[in-house]
Amino acid sequence: MRGSDHAELRAFVAVVEHGSFVKAAAHLGLSPSALSQTIRSLEERLGVRLLNRTTRSVAPSQAGERFLARLRPALSDLDAAVADLRSLRDSPSGLLRINATRIAAIHVIGPLIGPFLEAYPDITLDLVSEDRLIDIVANRFDAGVRLGEMVEKDMIAVRLGGELRLMAVAAPAYLARHGTPATPHDLARHRCINFRWPTDLSLYHWEFEREGRPLEAAVEGPLIVNEPEVACQAALAGVGIAYLFEHQVRPGLDSGQLVHLLADWSPPFPGFHLYYPSRRQMAPPLRAFLDFVAARSRQA
Template identity: 55%
Template structure:
């Protein structure tokens, strides 16, 4: 293989993943025009079109999809081999990219990274926060963080936090004006602050359980957000009831700014797990992070 070809193939995979020359160029640290020239050169050399380009999007052709299927595992193996070389260094080094939720990043990942950085200055951490169930392999992340019940079966999962609980909360002013729900069914008569799911684009159905009975409730209200901090602000302002992880509202509950209801319908569930592909060869840097995050009750 010519020495330029490997870089061209990596550039093609970046464009295919991002579905955009602009985003791929930013990711690779190059210009859009240079990246476009690289892809045209690759297609000319192979004698086949790999990408379908429109004014709004870029997508792989059938030939491009076939190339991706064989290319991605090969490049992942190269990345793993390069990362393993850091074992020869005095201290682990390399980059670690993690896809995570805002809450897990704030409460678990950042505290661990903050402790590690002084002792491991050659490790670079990149956290991408989103609420979607992102495909970490397609996104070329080293790992992701999800609740234990949502981790795919073909992944290795490491518990990094305690069990969690959900909480229905409202401002005292709201509950004084509208009363307290006593069962999940009562929520249909209340103003509720909805969460928009990034993956399916639908609204999250509030999930409850008591005595082995599971119940999902589709709530309604004047506000919809895709970020929990905004949901909390709206609840504190008295615009409706919110459904959040208990830990996200514990200070406000303790201070009386929010009141919890339906507590007996919110049992504990599996907390956050770090997950990564089972075929992944762990680099020394990644091992350091896993050991720092591993939950010890």
């Protein structure tokens, strides 16, 4: 297979996975026009249209779908073969792609980046943060980071970081005006700051637990956000009650600008997990990251 053949095949897969010539071109480090010419050359050589294009979208044709189904496993095997050869080197090298929620990327992966890349200078880490849950295999990620309850059962999951805790918080000024809720049921009479899931755009039902009994509260209030930091700022300003991770509100609690509410109803729970598909040949960069995380856990 010529190098140009390989590049064309990679380009085709990238366009399908990103659903956009612009996004695929940015991922491949090409200009959109160069990528478009690469796809045209591939279609001309094969004598079949692989992609259906409109001014707003791009999607594989029927022939493109069949070609993609055969192509993905072949490229995966090729990547594994290259990774296997690279593993013979003294130091692991190559690209490690991880998809994580924004919170996990900042607070869990972020502190590991410096020490990890110092220990493995030949590895390039491609960290993509997004809150929607994606298929890491179809999107060609080596691993993902999500809360344990969100990880599919067919994935191998490794604990990453410690326990987490959600906290209902409000400013003293708000509590002086509206009173303090004694149970989650009391939230129905309060001004709460809602969070909208980026996945299906539904509103998050606040999850509580006491003595092993779970309770969900559908709250209402003057503000709906999809960015936790905005909810924290609004709570500090006295807008209403927010429900956020402890690390997001800890500075406000320590300074007295926020008050922790319903503490008995918010026990800690297992936090983020690094997950990856079960593969016979694990890429050396991922193996190096798993070993690095395990070593850090033993030292903690």
